[in-house]
Amino acid sequence: MTAPVFVDTNVFVYALHSRESLKQPMAREWLDRVWRERLGRTSIQVLSECYVTLTRKLKPSLAGADAWDYVRSLLPWRPQPIDAELLSRGREIEERYSLNWWDSLIVSAAQLQECSVLLTEDLQDGTVFGGVVVRNPFALRASDELKAHKPGGFEPPAYPRRGRPKRAARLLERQLRPRV
Numbered sequence: 001m002t003a004p005v006f007v008d009t010n011v012f013v014y015a016l017h018s019r020e021s022l023k024q025p026m027a028r029e030w031l032d033r034v035w036r037e038r039l040g041r042t043s044i045q046v047l048s049e050c051y052v053t054l055t056r057k058l059k060p061s062l063a064g065a066d067a068w069d070y071v072r073s074l075l076p077w078r079p080q081p082i083d084a085e086l087l088s089r090g091r092e093i094e095e096r097y098s099l100n101w102w103d104s105l106i107v108s109a110a111q112l113q114e115c116s117v118l119l120t121e122d123l124q125d126g127t128v129f130g131g132v133v134v135r136n137p138f139a140l141r142a143s144d145e146l147k148a149h150k151p152g153g154f155e156p157p158a159y160p161r162r163g164r165p166k167r168a169a170r171l172l173e174r175q176l177r178p179r180v
Helices: 009-016 022-035 044-057 064-073 085-098 101-112 166-174
Strands: 005-007 117-121 132-135
Touching: 005 101, 005 132, 009 022, 009 044, 009 101, 044 064, 044 101, 044 166, 101 117
Parallel strands: 005 117, 117 132
Antiparallel strands: none
C-alpha cells in the first residue's frame, strides 16, 4: 500500500469500544498499520462524528475529556477541513452516485486527499467512487494487500434506469459485487 487510506468514524470508534470483541482488534490492527505506514487520512467531519458517538451514542459513553483526548490524538492525521471545495465536490458526488449527504462528504474528503482506499463499513465493499475504492475493514485483515483502483471499472449510470426498480436494483447489486 503506497497511496493514502481514508479512515471513517466506525474504525476509530470500534478501536475503543470494548463491547465489540470481534471488531475491536481488527480496527486496532488497521489503525496501527495506516499509522505505521504514515498513510492514514481522515476529516474534520469524521473526528466530529467520532466525538459525538463516543460521548452520546455508546453505552456506556466515554467522558467528554477522554473522548476529546482521543480525537485530539488523531489531529496529526491531517484531517480534511470542511470548506467550499469539499462541499462542492460533495454535492457532485451526491448527485452522481445518489449517496446521502454525509457519505458524499466522506467520499469527497477521501478524493481530495488523493486516497485510493476508503475504510468503512457504511458503504458497499468494493464500490468505486472516482478512483477511491471502498473496503470494509472488518471483511479483510489489515495484513491483506490493498490494491488501488484501476481506471475503467464500473461506474453507476448518470441517470436512473427506467423499468422495473427491483430488477434493476438486483442487477446493480450484482455489478457492484467485488470480483474474485
